[in-house]
Amino acid sequence: VQLQASGGGLVQAGGSLRLSCAASGRAFRTYNMAWFRQAPGKEREFVAGIIWSGGITYYADSVKGRSTISRDNAKNAVYLEMNSLKPEDTAVYYCAARSPSDQIMAVSPLAGDYWGKGTQVTVSS
Numbered sequence: 761v762q763l764q765a766s767g768g769g770l771v772q773a774g775g776s777l778r779l780s781c782a783a784s785g786r787a788f789r790t791y792n793m794a795w796f797r798q799a800p801g802k803e804r805e806f807v808a809g810i811i812w813s814g815g816i817t818y819y820a821d822s823v824k825g826r827s828t829i830s831r832d833n834a835k836n837a838v839y840l841e842m843n844s845l846k847p848e849d850t851a852v853y854y855c856a857a858r859s860p861s862d863q864i865m866a867v868s869p870l871a872g873d874y875w876g877k878g879t880q881v882t883v884s885s
Contacts, residue, residue, distance in 0.1 A: 799850060
């Protein structure tokens, strides 16, 4: 599975962005998907996750209520809609494909993971 994140950019505080992660390969629909982010000088953190079927989602407390993760298995894509953006949301955002047998929120890359290159999100105050 190859992943490509896009949709980042510069936005004012209070604004919205929709990140997309395009995946290659028919195996996409068998993987749980997650978004992580890493701000300069900070550790990588889990943002949101969605299981292979789309039936269960997970969110970090920091984005809960402001973000929605979704996936379209027919299009091999996962999305992260972020609203009411704050300067502290500024980070490089990464999408990852993870085996359903692994912990979806684990921050460190796991042996069976696939990770895409990140997309920069900058929120100005």
